[in-house]
Every structure is written in C-alpha cells, then in structure tokens.
Amino acid sequence: MAVEGSHTAVEPVPGEPAAVATLGGDHDGETALVVADYHAGIEDALRYERGVELESNAVTRRDRLLALLDRTDADRLVVLGDLGHRIGASRGDEREELDALVDAVTDRVPFTLVKGNHDGGVADEFGDRLDVRDGAGHVVGDVAFVHGHTWPSEDVLAASTVCMGHEHPAVKLTDSVGGSRVEPAWLRGPLRREPFAEHFEVDAADLDWNDPELVVFPAFNDRSGGTWVNVDGQGFLAPFLPDGLASAEAYLLDGTRLGDYRRV
Template identity: 75%
Template sequence: MTAVEPLPGEPAAVADFGGERALVVADVHCGIETALRYERGVELASNADSRRERLLSLLDRSRADRLVVLGDLGHRIGDPRGDEREELETLVDAVTARVPLTLAKGNHDGGVAAAFGDRVEVTPGDGARFGDVGVLHGHTWPSEAVLSAETVCVGHEHPAVKLTDSVGGSRVEQAWLRGSLDSAAFAEGLGVDVSELEWNDPELVVFPAFNDRSGGTWVNVEGQGFLAPFLPEALVDGEAYLLDGTRLGDYRRV
C-alpha cells in the first residue's frame, strides 16, 4: 500500500510506519458537547460512547498495531475535567488495552498530555517521524525531521468543501486535502537555508476531523483563512477528496 491510505467512508487512514501498521485520525475533541453548551449555548447529547466505539471498530477494521491521533484528542485547552475527563479516561483505557496510543500534541492537548502522559506517547508540538511518515497537529511549523519524511500528516484544519448544485442548493462535506510542498516556504518559516533541509519532496495529507461536531475550514470558499502557519502558501498543488474517495481536483476550483 502507499505510505498513507484513507479508509473509504471514514475520516481515518492506515499508515505504514516501517514495520508497524498505524491507524491515524485527527481532532477527536473529546468533551466538545460541554464546551458547546457553555461557550455557545448549544445543547447536544454527548457522543462520547459512539466516538469511542467508532474508534475501536476502526482499529479492528484496519488491523492496526497502533493508534495515532494528530492532535486535539481533548477539547478543553486547560486540564480536562468533568465529562471530558471521564470520556478521555474511558477512551484511553479502551484503546491502550488493545494497542499503544500516540498523540501528536496539538493546541488543545496541554492538559491531556499532562494527565495521560503515563499511558500515552506524546510527541513534541513540531511533530515526529515514524519510518517514512511525519506526523504533527499542524498548529506550528514542523520540525526538520518531520519534513525529511516522504509523507507528512497533519490535522488542525478540519478541511471541508462547500458543494453547490445547479439550482443553488448547497451542502458541506468533510474532505481530505493532499498535495506536494514547497521547500522554500519551510526554509523561510524555520529560518534556515533551503539547502540545509533534508528534502524528499514530501506529500502533505491534511486529515478531516474525526469529530464531525467541531466545524472546519471550507477550503474552496474564498476568504476562508487556513489555520496552519504554512498553509496555503506552502501547498503547491493541493487536491480535495471526499471521504468516499471521490477526487474533486484542485481544492481552489471545486
């Protein structure tokens, strides 16, 4: 298989870590319903059980040796508590009873890393490399080690596309964003000379959010700003794909 292969119909992929098979997801945002209630006054029943069971089902389906979360395993930026803490405890226990869990630390994960660091492998904010695959959340510039990989996986953006039909109706669907990267943009962002980078012309894979209640960036709508500091400038030729594998082409022209 290719280094990173999406699972049809799911915001998840299987990655080859060089001798280890990983299930990779991004932006689980455990406890998001509590935040929506207090921050926006939106009352939603918790999907904690279904999120956990869905992850466990994907572990079975993918026959993975490891689960990798590309940041924002939790939703609260500070220490997790209440319903969020309970959801995280149950999820981490259920996953680690089967396989190791790696968290590419995201901007929402400071408290999660402190609370669960004894059971979860937590990478630095600028990511880590496993075999030919680099992983990070995407809220910071990736390390040079991550950029030396052949494939770079990020979350953070929650990419989606707004699709409009011939009579003006529209819908928003989660999407994958994939494309090649510009070495010069990263050299500038990291403050190094481009010749100093170990560059293997990596493909960027931007993961849709695992939590479909967490909103997203409409990548094909003008004026929608990207969140990652290297996007969209460092993305040379990004293409969008729906979760079912439908190729939409250049994300800017969808």
C-alpha cells in the first residue's frame, strides 16, 4: 500500500493485517513485523462471557504469525497491545496459548509488546520474556508505537509515523442490490496538532511536531470484532479520535484504496 504523499517507514503486508516497519535509532537498518490486537484466548472469553462456543484458533493464529515472520524476514516482532484477551491475569487456554506463542516467537526474534488495556496480566506474567513498553509511547527512530487506549506521550508526536491498534477498524461495504459485508481496513492520515496541544496544555507551536502520519492497524484476530469507521454512530475508542485526525483514508487488506473513510 504505497500512499501518495505519506511517509513510507511502515508498509502493510499485502493481504494481511500486518505491516513491516523500517526502524532507526538504536535499531537502524532493522525491520519489525508489526501487528495489533492478537487477543490470545478470545474463544475462552466468548464461551464464559457470551455463551458462544467456538473451537480454539490458537494454533492457526500462531502459525499465521510465524509464517509472516518468515515471509517478511523481519528482525523483530512488535505487537501494538492486547496480546492477550483477559484484562486480568491469563489462565487456562489463554495462558497455554500465550506460553506457546511467546516461546515460538522468541526462539526466532526479539518480541516487543506495547501494552494495551488488556495486557496488565500479560505484562506481569511474561515481562521476563518480552520487551514490554508503555502503551502511550515507544519510539524507535522516526517510528512510534502506541496501543491507542490513552493519549500518546509527547515523544510520540515528534515521530514521522505513529502505529496504533485498539480500534480494530473495519468498513461496511454495500453493493448495488443492497447486500453488504464488513471488511477489516487500514486507516492512514495526518494528525492534527491542536487537540494534542490542548491536552498537554501547551501552545501548539511549542509541541515537538514532525507532521506525523497515523497508521491505524486492523486487528490481527479476526474474531475480535471492530469499529465500522464508515457507519454513523459507531464512534472511535481512542480519546484523541476523530478530533486528532486532519483526514484519513481507508484501505482494504489487499491494498484497495477506498478514499476518505467517512465517505466509503
């Protein structure tokens, strides 16, 4: 997905809810495979919370992720929050899934988790095996990684590209005869300085600002639902959206450009 006029540090993997980020700083010359919202153990939660019986997709999820590491030859993995599904400590099937996943990934590459709102227990239990970072801001060179459930740090706003999860963006597409389907989507667009200046209670001109592009990742877990960004009344989850976006375009996983997400 080459986006005209955008930064190119983060390029989606065609057909997948994943991207490759070209890193700088202490990791100059390296690449990271980046995904968001893995939600390990979601089937367990659906069973107990909603009475929905689904066979576990743990092995399929893990194999998809490992195949992407092979396909992209990335030097490390970055997960943009919500690696696990339970907000508290993991247990049962979720704990088993996380154990197997962390072992499989760290046998290959370093693994960074940018904490999401579901990751309190994961960070406590797996922090000795993962590089766990605060969900409000992990910056590597010109690329920043956040989850999106809270305001980003000021350091994030100085990056050129901000990668975010949390929203699980999707678009509802309707055909000429009234049929419809929902597809996961990417959102990409420039951030607006003013809402962040107001939040930090500083003059806009005083922010260390590098015209950052926001890249909102589709959820890696296709059972985790999503925000239909082109449907009125859905609303965003992040406290800085939509006010913090100057504009944004939606893209399907295959790279199809849909245009302004509000008009899809």
